[in-house]
Amino acid sequence: xxxxxxxxxxxxxxxxxxxxxxxxxxxxxxxxxxxxxxxxxxxxxxxxxxxxxxxxxxxxxxxxxxxxxxxxxxxxxxxxxxxxxxxxxxxxxxxxxxxxxxxxxxxxxxxxxxxxxxxxxxxxxxxxxxxxxxxxxxxxxxxxxxxxxxxxxxxxxxxxxxxxxxxxxxxxxxxxxxxxxxxxxxxxxxxxxxxxxxxxxxxxxxxxxxxxxxxxxxxxxxxxxxxxxxxxxxxxxxxxxxxxxxxxxxxxxxxxxxxxxxxxxxxxxxxxxxxxxxxxxxxxxxxxxxxxxxx
Amino acid sequence: xxxxxxxxxxxxxxxxxxxxxxxxxxxxxxxxxxxxxxxxxxxxxxxxxxxxxxxxxxxxxxxxxxxxxxxxxxxxxxxxxxxxxxxxxxxxxxxxxxxxxxxxxxxxxxxxxxxxxxxxxxxxxxxxxxxxxxxxxxxxxxxxxxxxxxxxxxxxxxxxxxxxxxxxxxxxxxxxxxxxxxxxxxxxxxxxxxxxxxxxxxxxxxxxxxxxxxxxxxxxxxxxxxxxxxxxxxxxxxxxxxxxxxxxxxxxxxxxxxxxxxxxxxxxx
Numbered sequence: 001x002x003x004x005x006x007x008x009x010x011x012x013x014x015x016x017x018x019x020x021x022x023x024x025x026x027x028x029x030x031x032x033x034x035x036x037x038x039x040x041x042x043x044x045x046x047x048x049x050x051x052x053x054x055x056x057x058x059x060x061x062x063x064x065x066x067x068x069x070x071x072x073x074x075x076x077x078x079x080x081x082x083x084x085x086x087x088x089x090x091x092x093x094x095x096x097x098x099x100x101x102x103x104x105x106x107x108x109x110x111x112x113x114x115x116x117x118x119x120x121x122x123x124x125x126x127x128x129x130x131x132x133x134x135x136x137x138x139x140x141x142x143x144x145x146x147x148x149x150x151x152x153x154x155x156x157x158x159x160x161x162x163x164x165x166x167x168x169x170x171x172x173x174x175x176x177x178x179x180x181x182x183x184x185x186x187x188x189x190x191x192x193x194x195x196x197x198x199x200x201x202x203x204x205x206x207x208x209x210x211x212x213x214x215x216x217x218x219x220x221x222x223x224x225x226x227x228x229x230x231x232x233x234x235x236x237x238x239x240x241x242x243x244x245x246x247x248x249x250x251x252x253x254x255x256x257x258x259x260x261x262x263x264x265x266x267x268x269x270x271x272x273x274x275x276x277x278x279x280x281x282x283x284x285x286x287x288x289x290x291x292x293x294x295x
Numbered sequence: 296x297x298x299x300x301x302x303x304x305x306x307x308x309x310x311x312x313x314x315x316x317x318x319x320x321x322x323x324x325x326x327x328x329x330x331x332x333x334x335x336x337x338x339x340x341x342x343x344x345x346x347x348x349x350x351x352x353x354x355x356x357x358x359x360x361x362x363x364x365x366x367x368x369x370x371x372x373x374x375x376x377x378x379x380x381x382x383x384x385x386x387x388x389x390x391x392x393x394x395x396x397x398x399x400x401x402x403x404x405x406x407x408x409x410x411x412x413x414x415x416x417x418x419x420x421x422x423x424x425x426x427x428x429x430x431x432x433x434x435x436x437x438x439x440x441x442x443x444x445x446x447x448x449x450x451x452x453x454x455x456x457x458x459x460x461x462x463x464x465x466x467x468x469x470x471x472x473x474x475x476x477x478x479x480x481x482x483x484x485x486x487x488x489x490x491x492x493x494x495x496x497x498x499x500x501x502x503x504x505x506x507x508x509x510x511x512x513x514x515x516x517x518x519x520x521x522x523x524x525x526x527x528x529x530x531x532x533x534x535x536x537x538x539x540x541x542x543x544x545x546x547x548x549x550x551x552x553x554x555x556x557x558x559x560x561x562x563x564x
Binding site for chain 2 (some may be wrong): 043051071076078080084090099102292
């Protein structure tokens with residue numbers, strides 16, 4: 001069953017294109033990554049799905065219901081965390097979360113229990129005022145308000161900004177736990193690495209259009225990695241000729257750099273035969289993926 | 296009930312500022328009416344001073360010599376200024392209660408919850424209306440008891456409360472006008488930057504009507520919908536103007552709902 005389904009979903013802001021002819025199918029129980037550079041249309045898609053902005057053309061359903069007709073009903077089962085969190089500054093975290101919980105039909109005692117559990121897990125002091133919280137702690141409030149009603153669909157729009165690496169890990173663990181319960185997750189990000197860590201499938205969006213939908217396994221195999229090798233002696237170019245998947249090869253006296261796309265074992269065999277002093281393997285940024293793979 | 300949670304929350308948000316407005320009205324009216332005896336101790340001398348003022352200035356200030364020395368006339372004179380203060384409170388509330396979600400960037404939080412925009416708008420409007428009603432109760436009671444304390448002669452309580460209730464209708468006008476502004480302006484950075492010009496604009500229309508006596512001007516500004524002397528004489532409002540106000544309210548509310556239900560909520564960042 002498709003939890004989210006969009007057909008030719010289009011949004012223009014006046015003359016400016018937000019998204020165009022977006023076709024997406026997100027299945028129940030999957031963690032679906034949605035990646036693209038800033039301004040690609042990720043947030044526009046999410047904001048349209050949530051009814052914050054109105055589509056110019058096309059349609060979308062969530063849980064099989066039209067987003068424009070059943071907005072409030074659909075949102076009963078959605079948890080949303082935006083990239084930037086803003087709440088009522090004068091409220092205490094606990095009051096904000098109780099207010100958030102009051103919108104849902106769930107038993108208030110269960111919501112209260114869930115708030116306490118999540119706050120303990122994320123190490124958040126609920127008695128502090130929103131205004132006094134650091135950005136990272138505000139983000140924790142955002143996570144709790146998105147999960148306190150145990151939604152069937154979690155929509156995350158670049159959610160990790162402001163969270164330290166340890167907290168990011170805890171957050172990902174929390175999402176995996178929710179996913180094990182059958183919760184579907186739409187995870188938007190411009191950081192390929194975090195999408196790779198978490199997601200089953202991924203859609204890449206550029207200039208408002210979906211340019212690729214693929215499984216994360218297939219994407220990882222087909223994605224370029226940048227290799228930067230420091231060598232004790234100059235390496236002859238012939239060592240790399242004829243190897244499928246290498247591009248942008250640059251060799252200087254003591255260094256070799258190239259982009260590689262393919263099975264990682266093939267290239268590590270070659271590298272193992274070199275006299276290395278240092279090695280760096282980097283994920284390419286999205287721009288590189290677009291330049292070298294999709295364009 | 297999701298309409299009740301937003302309603303209750305808005306009452307909490309505006310609790311402190313409404314109490315301050317209530318105190319301003321209660322203390323203001325008490326302070327002003329405490330001067331009643333001083334003004335009426337020597338009617339002849341005060342009349343002479345007032346007569347010394349140019350008629351245009353007297354008209355602009357709303358001073359009517361025939362009635363100034365009765366508790367109704369004395370109260371009615373300053374009522375215009377209380378209306379003005381009340382209009383600022385109401386337009387602040389009307390503009391702010393909705394636009395604060397955009398300026399405070401909390402619109403995403405609120406509108407991603409399972410509640411329709413219609414309910415959001417309605418519950419906020421009901422909360423604002425409640426706050427205005429509570430302010431009016433305090434204003435009317437403090438005016439009545441102040442008049443009771445400082446007036447040497449008895450007066451008709453029903454008429455007095457009817458006169459006081461004009462404040463509610465003036466505030467209602469500015470509340471809905473403010474509500475319309477809140478959805479028309481993409482981002483209200485400072486509420487007062489819109490409410491003060493709005494109130495003073497209508498007030499100046501009222502002054503122009505008093506000074507140059509253009510009758511049609513009375514239909515434009517709510518500050519001229521309620522004539523205290525007419526209310527005292529007829530024990531009622533001039534229904535003609537109430538109808539005009541009702542029409543303005545209906546048009547403003549319909550426009551507000553249509554605009555808000557169809558507008559895009561811009562991203563907070």
